[in-house]
Amino acid sequence: MKRPLSLGVRLGLWCALIAAVASAVLGAYLYRSFEQQLRQRDDVQLLGKLRQLRQLLGHSGTQAMLRSQTEYLRDTMSGESNALIEIHAAPADGGGLLLAINPVGLALPQLPPVAVQREATVADIRHWSSPAGAPAAAVNAWARLGDATVEIRLARLYPEREALLAGYRRHIVAASLGAGGLAAVLVLWLIWRGMAPLRRLQAQTAVIGPQSLALRLDASDTPAELHALVHGLNAMLARLESGYARLNQFAADLAHELRTPLATLTGQSQVMLSRPRTEAEHARLLESQLLELERLNRMVDSLLFLARGEHQAQNEPLRCQHLSGTEELARQADYFTDLAEERGVRIVCHGDAPVWAEPQLLRRALANLLSNAVRHARPGSVVELRAAAGANAAGAVLEVVNEGEPVPPESLPRLFDRFYRADPARSGEGNGLGLSIVRAIMVRHGGEAEVWQTAGRIGFRLTLPGPVPAAAGTAPAGSVT
Numbered sequence: 001m002k003r004p005l006s007l008g009v010r011l012g013l014w015c016a017l018i019a020a021v022a023s024a025v026l027g028a029y030l031y032r033s034f035e036q037q038l039r040q041r042d043d044v045q046l047l048g049k050l051r052q053l054r055q056l057l058g059h060s061g062t063q064a065m066l067r068s069q070t071e072y073l074r075d076t077m078s079g080e081s082n083a084l085i086e087i088h089a090a091p092a093d094g095g096g097l098l099l100a101i102n103p104v105g106l107a108l109p110q111l112p113p114v115a116v117q118r119e120a121t122v123a124d125i126r127h128w129s130s131p132a133g134a135p136a137a138a139v140n141a142w143a144r145l146g147d148a149t150v151e152i153r154l155a156r157l158y159p160e161r162e163a164l165l166a167g168y169r170r171h172i173v174a175a176s177l178g179a180g181g182l183a184a185v186l187v188l189w190l191i192w193r194g195m196a197p198l199r200r201l202q203a204q205t206a207v208i209g210p211q212s213l214a215l216r217l218d219a220s221d222t223p224a225e226l227h228a229l230v231h232g233l234n235a236m237l238a239r240l241e242s243g244y245a246r247l248n249q250f251a252a253d254l255a256h257e258l259r260t261p262l263a264t265l266t267g268q269s270q271v272m273l274s275r276p277r278t279e280a281e282h283a284r285l286l287e288s289q290l291l292e293l294e295r296l297n298r299m300v301d302s303l304l305f306l307a308r309g310e311h312q313a314q315n316e317p318l319r320c321q322h323l324s325g326t327e328e329l330a331r332q333a334d335y336f337t338d339l340a341e342e343r344g345v346r347i348v349c350h351g352d353a354p355v356w357a358e359p360q361l362l363r364r365a366l367a368n369l370l371s372n373a374v375r376h377a378r379p380g381s382v383v384e385l386r387a388a389a390g391a392n393a394a395g396a397v398l399e400v401v402n403e404g405e406p407v408p409p410e411s412l413p414r415l416f417d418r419f420y421r422a423d424p425a426r427s428g429e430g431n432g433l434g435l436s437i438v439r440a441i442m443v444r445h446g447g448e449a450e451v452w453q454t455a456g457r458i459g460f461r462l463t464l465p466g467p468v469p470a471a472a473g474t475a476p477a478g479s480v481t
């Protein structure tokens with residue numbers, strides 16, 4: 001598989017191309033300006049020769065004298081082998097060739113002659129290329145020769161101009177390529193220097209692993225543009241460290257929770273097999289083992305519920321409904337009436353509020369809270385179930401409050417952790433996952449699960465948001481119609 005070019009090489013190549021193109025465009029502009037200046041200079045010189053030739057002819061007198069002064073005109077007017085002169089008689093006088101200074105034998109163009117009374121201008125000059133490829137310019141004009149009128153055909157070749165411009169073009173190409181190469185080298189060097197903070201970050205991240213999640217990236221010497229990235233990575237590392245720590249703690253707690261029933265089952269089986277037992281003893285053993293197996297099943301079911309809840313929270317929307325807070329609390333109170341009577345506890349319900357929730361999940365959360373409250377309530381006390389409208393009349397707040405042994409303040413924030421028990425001596429009651437399930441259900445609903453304690457009373461508060469407003473003509477997301 002072909003390896004893609006690095007970002008630095010790509011930027012270097014693009015900058016080299018931009019520099020080369022910019023140099024070429026600038027060189028082309030300067031080349032055109034230089035070429036126009038050379039042509040303008042040569043045109044002015046050509047018009048000056050025409051003016052001088054008209055003056056000389058005006059003082060020459062006759063055509064005979066013109067023929068006798070051919071060498072004089074050649075030396076005075078041409079001066080260079082690239083200046084070409086032809087003088088023709090007027091058509092009225094026969095139009096014959098009176099003078100020809102044209103050593104290269106180039107056919108001069110027949111242009112409309114400029115009148116005697118008018119000075120020739122640049123607009124009267126015609127430019128073309130000779131058969132040899134040299135630039136050329138020509139102008140025709142009438143002039144006075146004594147009493148007669150003659151036509152002057154004046155031209156000039158500029159081979160040196162083409163050679164000069166060819167050298168200039170070579171310099172432009174060389175400068176463009178050199179500028180592109182120099183830009184590529186400078187950009188690559190600057191990019192290498194500019195990416196030094198990234199290389200340092202790479203070196204720092206290379207040493208971070210499962211055993212060193214406490215390390216953080218140093219943003220002190222990074223550019224301002226990378227500060228947000230570094231802070232985001234550090235926040236991600238903090239979340240990973242916290243999640244890894246919770247995972248390790250969960251694994252340890254799970255092993256501890258499983259070890260007790262498994263040790264009980266193993267010990268009971270070993271004792272039973274140590275000697276022959278009666279049928280009644282086998283029945284008692286099987287009954288005891290069945291209780292431990294049921295406890296394991298409840299634990300596995302709770303763990304599966306939590307795992308599915310985390311997955312569904314990302315992939316499946318809730319099917320929420322409008323529920324009555326009073327009816328839901330009364331349903332749970334009726335279900336736990338017998339357990340409450342066994343423990344000498346009374347359950348009462350207060351208030352009402354419309355609740356927007358998935359029925360089965362809400363009932364499971366309330367059942368977990370009420371079961372926990374009845375188990376830990378002081379005999380003869382009252383367990384209160386409350387329902388009230390949320391802030392700004394949006395959503396609902398449900399509370400389960402009981403009287404019982406106070407919970408250490410440092411344990412309150414951890415009550416919703418998996419397998420956590422404020423009183424380790426009561427580890428045989430429940431599996432330590434009920435409150436974790438309550439919090440997971442509230443998170444799925446976008447709400448909160450909180451605990452508070454005051455004057456021997458402890459309460460669990462569930463805050464549920466209201467339905468999300470939908471566009472006209474559509475049902476709220478996750479609703480059941």
